[in-house]
Amino acid sequence: MTLNVSNLACYRTGRLIFSDQSFTVEPGEAVMLRGPNGSGKSTLLRALAGMLPFEGDVVLNGISLADDHDGVQEQIAYAGHLDAIKPQLTVGENLTFWARLFEGGSIREAVEQFSLAEIWDRPAHACSAGQKRRLGLARLVVSGRALWLLDEPTVSLDVETTARFAEIIKAHCAGGGMALIATHIDLGLDAPREITLDPNVMRKTMPPSDPFLSGAWE
């Protein structure tokens, strides 16, 4: 199980966000994605998750994202800026739903790792931002997927939970999993490899294939 990315480029509304990104994530490895605001970290993660169009090759476990979209998506767990939580449901109902849908990992393990037992019966709208984030991240564990794509996962987490989350990532990688993490802080992983996105990539515009966007950024 390896993630191979070569010559990845992404455009959004005809504007180049980044280009020529080539890297590999080996099994058991957590790679940090660095770069200032607006350098394209979120875009890169969403493109790898198959949620945005891209140019280049993304191959996970021998399957190309361009050829078998679903085949790649079914190996990925993604945690973005939004926690994908329904405020009307309780914490337990939210997590149980994801666990039954993905049929992957163990709920009990996720509850222990993210200390959700004390807020299990609380409606999600009554939870604090940090508690919601814990619930959102617990979805990674119940999904049982090998590749975790994490976009600023530690936002609103306290110091103690952040440290615990680093341990959870280490445990995931020790079990043969992989993680690609966009973050600005030092998570405390053991000397992880870093990929840095350059915000000063030449902002060239796309060839005028889309008549609606011609001249939009000139």
Added chain:
Amino acid sequence: MNATFAVLTRELRLALRSGGGAGLGLAFFLIVVMLIPFGVGPVPHLLAQIAPGTLWIAALLACLLSLDRLFQADFEDGTLDILTLSPMPLEGLVAIKAFAHWLTTGLPLVIAAPILGITLNLPDSAYWWLVTSLAVGTPALSFLGAIGAALTVGIRRGGLLLSLLVLPLYIPTLIFGARCVAAASEGMDVIPAFQLLAGVTLLTLALTPIAAAAALRMHMR
């Protein structure tokens, strides 16, 4: 199967809890039909004549009311992103969501319609066909609406656009559904209109999940 059941129970829970809007369609249906006698006047034979069309048009508009939240809520809180990564095919997911929409919006209308038939002086012979035609026709409304909801996902205040997109698609169901009830109240043969109504619904159930899923994918990729 477990996943299907999980999505369905979640959809029903969300619709029935606060802010879900399950009662919205029913309340709208009741009020609009109750207003008709005030507007048209208490003329029993006139009310009996317009009853089939009125009940069907009111049901159609009531169905439309809660459609704009079908995918929009999931899009706004990031749930839609995660659902696309799930093992369940998007077509299946669309079908379950549309079915849940029918259970919480269409089915209550079917149950309430006979009571409203009385207020419009609907002839006795038409009640059975009013309930049957609504039960067979309203699923098509929820499923066709899913296409509009999928196309307008991500657009703020997309409800207006959704109505413009979806209402023309409702015309065949409206024609055959209202014709069923009218034929029954006039003592004519109901079966041809009913068969066409059922045909439209079956075609809709088969094709719309594919179309709506394609619209969602277009939005996501």
